[in-house]
Amino acid sequence: MRYSIGQVAKKTGLTAHTLRYYEKEGLLPFVQKTGSGLRVFSDTDIGWLEMIECLKGVGMSLKGIKQYIDWFREGDETLPQRLEMFLQQRAHLEKQMEQLNKHMAKINYKIHLYTEAVRLGSLEKAHQNKELQAEQQRVYGDMF
Amino acid sequence: MRYSIGQVAKKTGLTAHTLRYYEKEGLLPFVQKTGSGLRVFSDTDIGWLEMIECLKGVGMSLKGIKQYIDWFREGDETLPQRLEMFLQQRAHLEKQMEQLNKHMAKINYKIHLYTEAVRLGSLEKAHQNKELQAEQQRVYGDMF
DNA sequence: GTAATCTTTAGAGTTAACTCTAAGTCAATA
């Protein structure tokens, strides 16, 4: 299948502006153009956009993503670099997920605390609840 | 305990510049000053910084964090808003973690693929591995 | 065929979150 920039924008949720910007930054080197200059996206290009979304989602910068795409274009001699990059991203992602789990515990504590506070009409009083105090101890050491 | 801005910077990993910036943006309304204008951070302030780090970590903007701090300062009449905010953050965080799990599956596939590609000296050949093809089917529908 | 819509370009503007500078003040040490 072939897609115009507008169709790709709808499909991916990115704007046409953003897609042109990505191309300008070297992230979409495989997109074709018609004789009159219009971009024509293939399913392969959509696949690249999904990969870009994944790498952005795990915290890579556009510059880092471009590096990967450049390595890809250089062919099999850059296989080790690409493997190394993915290994690093996995390590980074693992730390990120660990952090998010800790954050989730804090947020859950807050939800319990504020649910009780709303019920009692007072944050002060909710803080006196023994179970909440115990949860706070497990999760943090703070008081906000 | 009392801390200078430099000590807090070391403790938190933020720079003194960033701490002043947070204060200017209204994120640290409880920090005291000496007669001569030096900031004096308390353990309570460190606690607020930890909360700020958590909220930033789950994707809140400084503006959103300031809103929470402002509500906190307004007292018990804003308890429902604060509860609502934390409920929204939890929902957001859940989606985020789900996304990260999907990203992790893709990254793991890439690691398997590139490990094999490095062994064989060819990405093309690695793609012919049936197990990798099956993993790819499970994880995506793409080829990058 | 014409009106409406889509796409093109180069380049300027925006936003969030820092990050730094300059000129001066303060505190601790030799």
Added chain:
DNA sequence: TATTGACTTAGAGTTAACTCTAAAGATTAC
């Protein structure tokens, strides 16, 4: 007392990642 290093301020500068503009050309629907 002099030096060293941390701290103060207002405000300018930076960076990443968009986001938009304007004017013109291309495509689609009727």
